Amino acid sequence: MEKKFVEVCFTPGEYEYFKGRFEIVVVIDVLRATSAICSAFHNGVKSVIPVETIEEAQAYQKKGYLVGAERNGEIVEGFDFGNSPFSYMNPKLKNKEVVLSTTNGTRAISIASDAQTVVIGSLLNLEALNDWLITQDKNVLCLCSGWKDKFNLEDTICGGAIADALLATGKFTSNEDSSVAAKYIYQSSKTNYFGFLKSSSHRRRLKSLNLNKDIKHCLTPNQTSVIPILKNGKLVVT
Amino acid sequence: MEKKFVEVCFTPGEYEYFKGRFEIVVVIDVLRATSAICSAFHNGVKSVIPVETIEEAQAYQKKGYLVGAERNGEIVEGFDFGNSPFSYMNPKLKNKEVVLSTTNGTRAISIASDAQTVVIGSLLNLEALNDWLITQDKNVLCLCSGWKDKFNLEDTICGGAIADALLATGKFTSNEDSSVAAKYIYQSSKTNYFGFLKSSSHRRRLKSLNLNKDIKHCLTPNQTSVIPILKNGKLVVT
Numbered sequence: 001m002e003k004k005f006v007e008v009c010f011t012p013g014e015y016e017y018f019k020g021r022f023e024i025v026v027v028i029d030v031l032r033a034t035s036a037i038c039s040a041f042h043n044g045v046k047s048v049i050p051v052e053t054i055e056e057a058q059a060y061q062k063k064g065y066l067v068g069a070e071r072n073g074e075i076v077e078g079f080d081f082g083n084s085p086f087s088y089m090n091p092k093l094k095n096k097e098v099v100l101s102t103t104n105g106t107r108a109i110s111i112a113s114d115a116q117t118v119v120i121g122s123l124l125n126l127e128a129l130n131d132w133l134i135t136q137d138k139n140v141l142c143l144c145s146g147w148k149d150k151f152n153l154e155d156t157i158c159g160g161a162i163a164d165a166l167l168a169t170g171k172f173t174s175n176e177d178s179s180v181a182a183k184y185i186y187q188s189s190k191t192n193y194f195g196f197l198k199s200s201s202h203r204r205r206l207k208s209l210n211l212n213k214d215i216k217h218c219l220t221p222n223q224t225s226v227i228p229i230l231k232n233g234k235l236v237v238t
Numbered sequence: 239m240e241k242k243f244v245e246v247c248f249t250p251g252e253y254e255y256f257k258g259r260f261e262i263v264v265v266i267d268v269l270r271a272t273s274a275i276c277s278a279f280h281n282g283v284k285s286v287i288p289v290e291t292i293e294e295a296q297a298y299q300k301k302g303y304l305v306g307a308e309r310n311g312e313i314v315e316g317f318d319f320g321n322s323p324f325s326y327m328n329p330k331l332k333n334k335e336v337v338l339s340t341t342n343g344t345r346a347i348s349i350a351s352d353a354q355t356v357v358i359g360s361l362l363n364l365e366a367l368n369d370w371l372i373t374q375d376k377n378v379l380c381l382c383s384g385w386k387d388k389f390n391l392e393d394t395i396c397g398g399a400i401a402d403a404l405l406a407t408g409k410f411t412s413n414e415d416s417s418v419a420a421k422y423i424y425q426s427s428k429t430n431y432f433g434f435l436k437s438s439s440h441r442r443r444l445k446s447l448n449l450n451k452d453i454k455h456c457l458t459p460n461q462t463s464v465i466p467i468l469k470n471g472k473l474v475v476t
Contacts, residue, residue: 010389013251017388150255151248151416178389180437181423188422199418 003173005139006166008159008182011146012108018176022141024133025112026121026162029145030154031202032083033105035122035218036068040088040098041237042124042224048235049099050106060099067099073209076101084214085124097234104145109230112143118230123158123193123218128225130165140166142182153185153200154219157193160186161221193219241411243377244404246397246420249384250346256414260379262371263350264359264400267383268392269440270321271343273360273456274306278326278336279475280362280462286473287337288344298337305337311447314339322452323362335472342383347468350381356468361396361431361456366463368403378404380420391423391438392457395431398424399459431457 009018028034037048051057054069054076061067061079068081068088075082083102100106112118121129121142133140142162144155160182166172167183174180189196194216197203206215228235247256266272275286289295292307292314299305299317306319306326313320321340338344350356359367359380371378380400382393398420404410405421412418427434432454435441444453466473 010248011252014249014388017386147415148255150252150414151419153415153419156415156419174437175439176388177385177391177394177439181389181391181394181419184426185419185422188426199412201413201415 003171004137005175006142006163006172006179007174007176008142008144008156008163008179010144010151010156010178011149012111012143013149015111015143018141019114021139023116023138024136024140025115025118026129026140026142027105027108027112027118027145028121028142028155028158029102029105029108030122030158030218031206032085032214032218033100033102033145034120035124036083036085036088037100037120037228037235038122038124038224038226039085040093041226041228043089044094045088045098046095047097048228049097049233050109050235051099051101052107052110054101057099057101065099066093066096068101070102072103073205073211084211085217086214104147108143108145113230120228120235121158121162123221124223125226126158126161127222129227130162132227133162133166134169134171140172147202152202154197154202156182157186157189160184161190241409242375243413244380244401244410244417245412245414246380246382246394246401246417248382248389248394248416249387250349250381251387253349253381256379257352259377261354261376262374262378263353263356264367264378264380265343265346265350265356265383266359266380266393266396267340267343267346268360268396268456269444270323270452270456271338271340271383272358273362274321274323274326275338275358275466275473276360276362276462276464277323278331279464279466281327282332283326283336284333285335286466287335287471288347288473289337289339290345290348292339295337295339303337304331304334307339309341311443311449322449323455324452342385346381346383351468358466358473359396359400361459362461363464364396364399365460367465368400370465371400371404372407372409378410385440390440392435392440394420395424395427398422399428
């Protein structure tokens with residue numbers, strides 16, 4: 001049987017060099033958009049509508065939707081919440097449709113939306129996602145959201161963890177240096193994500209905003225088995 | 239004393255997010271442009287004129303210059319040589335001015351040319367370059383040439399080695415996740431670059447062109463103490 005590819009793309013800006021070759025794109029924004037999305041579905045949210053701009057978010061708000069918007073780690077003024085996973089554990093959101101716009105994550109979802117299948121990855125749903133990806137028998141690209149088009153460590157660790165698990169089955173192969181590097185970085189970090197990310201720029205950024213509780217939550221793997229999938233512009237769980 | 243920054247930028251495409259903040263940019267293309275440039279100066283070449291396009295290279299050729307041109311790992315038809323370091327060990331090149339155009343390296347030099355100082359880095363001149371950078375007391379960016387705007391392992395290892403050495407002095411600091419990652423990748427690889435790069439895409443590419451001898455040469459550190467610097471569009475050694 002021919003092996004499928006699993007590769008890691010470090011930033012949305014580099015997606016153009018990968019696109020078209022992968023049926024499945026896994027969008028990753030560990031701190032915090034895709035972790036928040038997984039938490040939302042785990043806590044009963046019905047669907048999440050990812051939007052790129054604040055203007056789109058405002059338009060949904062006017063229509064009466066509950067809307068989260070984050071820029072530079074903070075809730076945008078006038079919105080219901082930002083991208084803290086804890087905001088999405090509110091019982092009031094159960095069975096609701098929620099709109100979300102964030103600095104990096106929702107932009108990456110939008111960029112990837114030309115792919116056959118877009119799924120949401122984070123450390124929170126890592127094992128369930130890996131199991132699901134292995135059963136699909138498709139080429140998989142892990143698209144890291146990065147930070148404003150620059151490489152970040154936490155998304156790379158998550159992409160590396162997915163590549164590592166898929167490669168271990170013998171059914172997948174990798175061709176790109178970024179995938180090899182992501183795998184090494186994951187392997188160096190896996191015994192202690194929190195310690196490894198001490199020096200990460202985004203962890204420093206969130207720490208200065210008193211978001212250590214969020215960081216700990218986002219770096220605790222396998223809390224949920226939800227696999228959010230993009231369908232007609234909305235994220236849902238199947 | 240305020241610490242200076244040393245950072246690693248993975249690809250020329252990401253340079254725009256770093257530019258302006260670093261007095262010194264070290265351009266790195268281990269396989270093979272910057273290794274070839276170091277070999278050229280070590281063997282007595284007087285200057286190297288880096289040009290981006292084949293058209294510019296042809297124009298110099300018409301004026302009687304010796305011109306090297308490489309695309310996709312191979313010598314471009316009609317040119318004197320490509321970017322194999324061994325081509326530049328020819329005694330006929332002693333004290334000569336040589337023109338060079340390559341897939342990634344000379345493009346990276348051109349992109350970086352807005353910086354105050356552009357120097358050429360490779361594993362071949364690693365220790366001498368590190369010693370020189372430490373004495374400069376300036377902010378340093380290691381710009382990896384990558385492969386057609388994608389991340390590559392060998393340039394990242396070299397950038398990580400420079401960051402590691404500069405940080406070890408206590409006079410430098412790093413803020414970017416890419417620099418942290420490069421340092422880890424260098425540390426994982428340093429006992430055996432050749433083995434570590436087994437799975438590198440570019441090594442595979444060159445191996446298929448029977449260039450293993452070139453690869454071994456380029457991965458053997460500290461063969462020379464030359465530090466090529468860009469001055470008025472020409473690389474020279476001071």
